[in-house]
Amino acid sequence: MFPPVPNPTTGPQSPKFGEKDLIRRSASTVTPPAERQTEVAKLIDVSKCIGCKACQSACIEWNDTHPELETNTGVYENPHDLTPDMFTLMRFTEWENPETNNLEWLIRKDGCMHCEDPGCLKACPAPGAIVQYSNGIVDFVHENCIGCGYCIKGCPFNIPRISKVDHTAYKCTLCSDRIAVGQGPACAKACPTQAIVYGTKEEMKKHAEGRIADLKSRGFENAGLYDPPGVGGTHVMYVLHHADKPEIYAGLPNNPKISPIVEAWKGATKYAGLAVIGVAAVSGFLHYLVNGPNRVSEEDEEAAERFTGDRSS
């Protein structure tokens, strides 16, 4: 068992990270701090999850959100998708293992992965609406958000949701406000089976190794850690019993990375685009300097007078 984060002291505390620890800020350049804080991570052990949704309740409780009541459509997901009021969601898959012919009930806690290379932040046009702290947490700053939804297109995991109420984007914060004062995420605290644990990224990887060895010893030979390198690794990781096929866990992407379309849009298009507009404007200017205006001459006017006079008299 991984030791849980102890209960808080009751006295006020100053936050352990803030503005000065930003390593990325959307639509802005930041000078990263000289020293990076220890990277943190949440580890979700899918094999230990019993699908009780205590994490969902804890998330709602801590973040004081009010997910709408929905109707039961015969599936376990509740609500049916991530929403601006539901930052994490248990996704259930009934999977028939072709090797054993066993039905396996796969339960994955979906939510922001806190990518080391966050596509949401790359796509965001509003300065400071998305920030990344040196400990790896990717956070949305609602005062700066304009609600354009570009983050949704940038994210390889389909996570952010735009609120119809305040028109800003919402997703899991990794409980940055709790972590800032030495606490762990609310979901990790609530999880009755320790399927969710929180610590430094190194600790989490080490803890995962033990879990994976255990799973392998029990016949899950493809058990492994999901820490996808395509996005530089994530600060929310999964232990999967079938790490060779992440997509069976309700479509967890196998090798996620920022879409090349998004890269092209946010990369070449921006530079080439401004260059094209610049060239158009400068050529006009130069043409004018060299040629001067194109004027109608006196002779043109006279020709027109003769022409119309002739014809219409």
Place this chain on the structure above:
Amino acid sequence: MSTDKDYHVGKGDSVHPGKPVTVDRYTGGARINHWITATSLVLLALSGLSLFHPRLFILSALFGGGQSVRAIHPWVGVILFFSFLGLFLRFWKLNLWKREDGTWLARVRDVLTAHDERLPEIGKYNAGQKLVFWSMSVLIVVLITSGVVIWDQYFAAYTTIEQKRWALLVHSIAAILAISVWIVHVYAAIWVRGTIRAMTRGYVTGGWAWRYHRKWLRELVAKSPTKDTKRTAAE
């Protein structure tokens, strides 16, 4: 009854002999239609560019901040679309490609050096104007289509994220092209003196028509009620 000359003269165009001769080029309706289109295009370019590059985000202040840009931009797009549709219906016929347009375009060097006397006689629009017209027509259709796909406030549910990614890329490229075409369009109007008045006051001078759009002038004179139409039609 479609003779060649129908394509060179717009509704409401007419010649007023005098000193100088004046030629009506745009009706009041056409001018209002044009300026609504122009205003919305500029507003769209400014608000769009504010999201296009972090350096330009400051432009969002003109609209009262990023949230308002996000809310307003697509609606202005809708205005632009319908307003441009009006212009399209008014002008498309006069912008059909004619044989002399190829010649005109081949002599673009003379165009740029203002050797208009070396160019073929041109109807109401020259090849440059026609290219601006058709590229804007295509680009605005592309912009409204891709724009609706990324208009998440109302249409998020109708397309996949992958389709929206493509739409964003297409929208931003089309916007760049539209802004560039717009620059060419405005520059041409400034460079060729006497042109802007056509869209402000509605008329040009006879000399202007004689120099740049002689075929148009000829046909206007030919159809003006005071003279012998038979003779000119036979020309």
